[in-house]
Amino acid sequence: MNKARNNPLNSFAAHAALITWTVIALFPVAVILINSFKTRKAIFREPLALPDADSFSMIGYQTVMKQGDFFLYFQNSFIVTVASLFFILLFGAMAAFALSEYRFKGNTLMGLYLALGIMIPIRIGTVAILDMMVQTGLVNTLWALILVYTAQGLPLAVFILSEFMRQVSDDLKNAGRIDGMSEYAIFFKLVLPLVRPSMATVAVFNMIPIWNDLWFPLILAPGESTKTLTLGSQVFIGQFVTDWNAVLSALSLAILPVLVLYVIFSRQLIRGITSGAVK
């Protein structure tokens, strides 16, 4: 095609720049993972070397397993994330369907009202949220977190899903109506299966911020039985600051689940962003 766009020097420079930034991006993660498998001595003597037969050690992981309740933290994070995603998707899709399918008084106004939360962070209302959770006895329960994350995720979910639901063909829905399907059946049996890819996009967008959040677990559910993995590792690392093996292992254990999720969902995530879902 065109020479100017295929200059080998340009392409060399492009790869050099990208490789440089990739190294910068991955270096800290790699250093943590590598050193978590080494003895204390080796961590300090040669921090950049890979563990070998001599320096290999799992002592950090043993400390973490003994001291921290990481399985419980993981379970809490898992429950909170999955339950929040479920409610965001179910409630979000229902509201998006109502807004995109039916013409009623106040439709636009309702859309704007729900869209307010896209730009205004829910953290601003934390004082009153804590107040409310204390009064309703939900403080230090996973429900407090699930409710907050559901409310936080809904605005963007409704916005994205209603864009996609407008594209579902009217003929299909009307055919369903002629066949005597109720509006609920049309939503659950016809529309939901068709917008499944955009539901996945919404889920992936919400998953990582919920899993990684520190603010609300710290304020609403700091109790031992409700700690999430993010809060649990923060507290654990804070206590074991001087035990480098334990800190590095705890960090690695916290990185691992997110990395696994990312490997599974990265194509979905990147497709979601690049398909213009957040324009």
Added chain:
Amino acid sequence: MQTRIKSHVIVFLAPAVLVYTAIMIWPLFNTLRLALYTNGDEGRVFSGLANFRTLFGDPRWSDSFWNALGNNAWFFVVHMLVQNPIGVALAAILSHPRLRFAALYRSAIFIPTILSFVIVGFAWKLILSPIWGIAPGMLDAVGLKSLFAPWLGREEYALTTLALISVWQFVGIPMMLIYAALLSIPEEILEAGEIDGITGWSAFWKIKLPLILPSIGIISILTFVGNFNAFDLIYAAQGALAGPDFATDILGTFLYRTFFGFQLQLGDPHMGSAIATAMFAIILTGVCIYLFLIQTRMRRYQF
């Protein structure tokens, strides 16, 4: 259908509207309301704007507030000057047609963005630590050891260092959004430019950049909102006291300390609400400037 709202419409809307109103909108306004009260002898007493007079008038409070706001502004400036240009540059390189391994680079560069602040904060704390010696060792290898300082522990460097760590973490987001915008530019436009002799860099500056300006606007406002309610990274790396000597204190950590309390200071929900109200005003101003001044003036091109 236009006039009466059918029951199924209400059923579809109700759960989302209820949860959203009860957990997000109501507490937001309630927080603004709580800022007008103080703790009296018999519980909550209405006190008008007294909390704001304390926040802005009492030097003990106003010094902390302006310090946090100034730090927050600098935090935002670093993001705008470093994160967004790097993001745009990476996206421009990635969007090059027939670049090999583009998907691989893209996925790898996005990895820091998915990590939690706790991981990022501690990982960098360890790497920059003078005890471990990774950063000094690496600088030594290129003969720049004299440049090393315990950056996170020095008042003059700590905030910028944390801002750069945050840039490192979030550069993936502008990269992805700009990348998407660049991909959506039709090939015909670029070819038309080539016929007129506009290629390479000048094609980027003269054709692509004007076309992705709306995306850069969105990224700027996302960065603004994200930075002005940031908290986690500072808390994970420096603790609630945002040391050294509050040099890294931003509005989020200031709010946390004030309303939740820490160490010897008792939590004060009313002063906390006043700070939250100030944050709300700042974010709202930013969003309004974007929506009414920037977005409306930006030309959008339809292909």
